[in-house]
Amino acid sequence: MIARVWRGWASGAGAGEYQRHYETEVVEHLRQVAGFRGARLLRGEDGDEVLFTSITLFGGMDDVRRFAGDDPDLAVVEDTARRVLTRWDERVTHHEVAVDVQP
Template sequence: MIARTWRGWARPATAGDYERHYASEVAGHLRKIDGFRGARLLRQDDGDEVLFTSIAYFTGMDEVRAFAGEDPGQAVLAEAARRTLTRWDERVTHHEVVVDLPDD
């Protein structure tokens, strides 16, 4: 399994807008990808900004490319997200999941 990790920052006033965008638009797009295995959006206060970290899980890099395109390291960011964020990572990281602890 592959974990795709990305970060973006927002002003506190627009952070809720980004959360809603992720929960609806991003989630809808991800769920259409065969091999998508779940995602988490983490939130952390970061001085005068809010830091978001997205971790999306895929069965392999072919499935990541189905989401991200031919350059899987390029961030995928819709215009609606760009309007809510102040800055973001242009590149993402991919990690092989070597231990997966289910919550059961």
Template sequence: MIARMWRGWAPLDKAQDYQRHYESEVAAQLTLGHGFRGARLLRHRDGDEIQFTSIAFFTSMQAVRVFAGKHPERAVVDDLARELLSHWDAEVTHHEVVADF
């Protein structure tokens, strides 16, 4: 299994809106692809912002490409997310899951 990790930061007054966006729009896009195995959105106060960490799980890098396209190392950040976030990682990291409890 592959864990796709990404971070984005939102101002305090937009953090709840971004969280709702992730739970609805991003979740809908993730679940379209065969090989998607779930996701987690982590939230952490970082000064005057909220740092979000997204961890999405896929069966393989081929399944990641169904979601992310030809360049899976690039972050997928849609227009609404760009309006709600102050900044984000342009690239994601992929990790092999070696233990899952």
């Protein structure tokens, strides 16, 4: 399994809007991708901004490419997100999940 990790920052005022976008549009899109295994959106204060870290799980890199396209390291940041984020990582990182603990 592959974990795809990306970060984006929003102002305090824009943070709620970004979170709603992720919970609706991003999740809906991810659920349609073959090989999608789950997602987490982490939220934390970072100075005057709110830092979001998205961790999406896929069965393998072929599944990641179905989501991200030919350059899987390029961030997928939709226009809605671009309007409310102050900045974001242009590139993502991918990690093999070494241990996966479920309750």
